[in-house]
Amino acid sequence: xxxxxxxxxxxxxxxxxxxxxxxxxxxxxxxxxxxxxxxxxxxxxxxxxxxxxxxxxxxxxxxxxxxxxxxxxxxxxxxxxxxxxxxxxxxxxxxxxxxxxxxxxxxxxxxxxxxxxxxxxxxxxxxxxxxxxxxxxxxxxxxxxxxxxxxxxxxxxxxxxxxxxxxxxxxxxxxxxxxxxxxxxxxxxxxxxxxxxxxxxxxxxxxxxxxxxxxxxxxxxxxxxxxxxxxxxxxxxxxxxxxxxxxxxxxxxxxxxxxxxxxxxxxxxxxxxxxxxxxxxxxxxxxxxxxxxxxxxxxxxxxxxxxxxxxxxxxxxxxxxxxxxxxxxxxxxxxxxxxxxxxxxxxxxxxxxxxxxxxxxxxxxxxxxxxxxxxxxxxxxxxxxxxxxxxxxxxxxxxxxxx
Numbered sequence: 001x002x003x004x005x006x007x008x009x010x011x012x013x014x015x016x017x018x019x020x021x022x023x024x025x026x027x028x029x030x031x032x033x034x035x036x037x038x039x040x041x042x043x044x045x046x047x048x049x050x051x052x053x054x055x056x057x058x059x060x061x062x063x064x065x066x067x068x069x070x071x072x073x074x075x076x077x078x079x080x081x082x083x084x085x086x087x088x089x090x091x092x093x094x095x096x097x098x099x100x101x102x103x104x105x106x107x108x109x110x111x112x113x114x115x116x117x118x119x120x121x122x123x124x125x126x127x128x129x130x131x132x133x134x135x136x137x138x139x140x141x142x143x144x145x146x147x148x149x150x151x152x153x154x155x156x157x158x159x160x161x162x163x164x165x166x167x168x169x170x171x172x173x174x175x176x177x178x179x180x181x182x183x184x185x186x187x188x189x190x191x192x193x194x195x196x197x198x199x200x201x202x203x204x205x206x207x208x209x210x211x212x213x214x215x216x217x218x219x220x221x222x223x224x225x226x227x228x229x230x231x232x233x234x235x236x237x238x239x240x241x242x243x244x245x246x247x248x249x250x251x252x253x254x255x256x257x258x259x260x261x262x263x264x265x266x267x268x269x270x271x272x273x274x275x276x277x278x279x280x281x282x283x284x285x286x287x288x289x290x291x292x293x294x295x296x297x298x299x300x301x302x303x304x305x306x307x308x309x310x311x312x313x314x315x316x317x318x319x320x321x322x323x324x325x326x327x328x329x330x331x332x333x334x335x336x337x338x339x340x341x342x343x344x345x346x347x348x349x350x351x352x353x354x355x356x357x358x359x360x361x362x363x364x365x366x367x368x369x370x371x372x373x374x375x376x377x378x379x380x381x382x383x384x385x386x387x388x389x390x391x392x393x394x395x396x397x398x399x400x401x402x403x
């Protein structure tokens with residue numbers, strides 16, 4: 001469907017360009033024109049007077065652990081996501097989304113989690129160079145965009161994995177590796193480091209990683225959850241948006257939280273020290289990504305993106321514009337889709353949030369969306385609310401958990 005968004009404040013995220021009282025033409029799923037006035041010639045016009053347009057948001061750290069996660073994301077204005085653990089089922093779901101058979105955010109994905117031991121059930125254990133090479137080749141052949149690693153892969157296997165991935169042109173990301181130094185990790189071309197807890201403990205290494213060009217996804221909401229509900233034994237029922245989740249996920253949150261407590265690895269957690277290390281990285285790099293780590297306990301699909309935006313502003317002292325970059329242009333650059341998504345620019349996908357309030361004045365205003373546009377398809381707030389209410393009441397028979 002083609003239509004014009006009329007008389008809007010357009011925050012392009014293309015450098016610092018923004019336009020007041022401007023029209024935007026959506027045609028065939030793309031942004032076809034941006035101009036002070038576009039003659040409609042019979043094309044439908046949506047009056048956006050007093051509204052603010054920003055690119056659709058991208059959550060750069062999600063786990064599609066069940067079939068409804070991407071529904072919640074899109075219903076909250078998250079038009080794309082980076083899935084951090086791929087399964088055959090997630091490949092099926094993403095194809096259904098791309099074909100229009102399933103409602104949800106567009107998905108870009110790592111392959112299966114690769115580790116040197118079975119920390120998480122279902123991970124792919126790699127301990128030899130031969131196994132590492134096969135894991136990378138299989139990830140590519142199975143249609144994934146990225147390789148994800150956990151830190152316990154033995155040194156020889158990890159070096160082989162990085163060499164094969166670099167030669168075959170696929171990026172490696174995740175939790176780093178215990179068997180190499182952080183300097184080696186950067187020199188090997190490790191692409192993104194996930195979570196503040198995975199940063200080095202000394203300032204020199206943090207600065208080296210920041211200056212190396214490595215991407216960093218701090219995942220503040222899940223870090224806060226571990227601090228409050230594992231380390232400090234808080235009640236999960238007090239987490240933000242707890243009541244928006246269905247009973248399946250509420251039970252899963254309780255199970256995962258109890259398991260984490262049993263590990264005792266959080267007994268000496270120093271959450272504030274983690275945040276200080278993250279602040280140092282962020283103060284020396286613009287390669288920062290927004291990621292929530294949904295559906296970890298206390299992290300709710302879609303809703304928690306807006307919590308993450310606010311925490312990034314409060315904890316890192318980032319301006320609203322810089323915070324928005326982490327979920328738009330930065331995310332698109334990292335994923336490799338910067339010519340299709342992440343900005344409002346002619347020729348790019350029409351992924352747009354229509355907001356009632358200006359997010360550049362207060363980042364909390366990013367959640368004031370009254371409509372979501374994904375690749376040209378318009379969904380108003382009432383439609384989104386119906387989806388969220390439906391997901392909230394999904395029966396366990398409907399949900400398709402992976403583990």
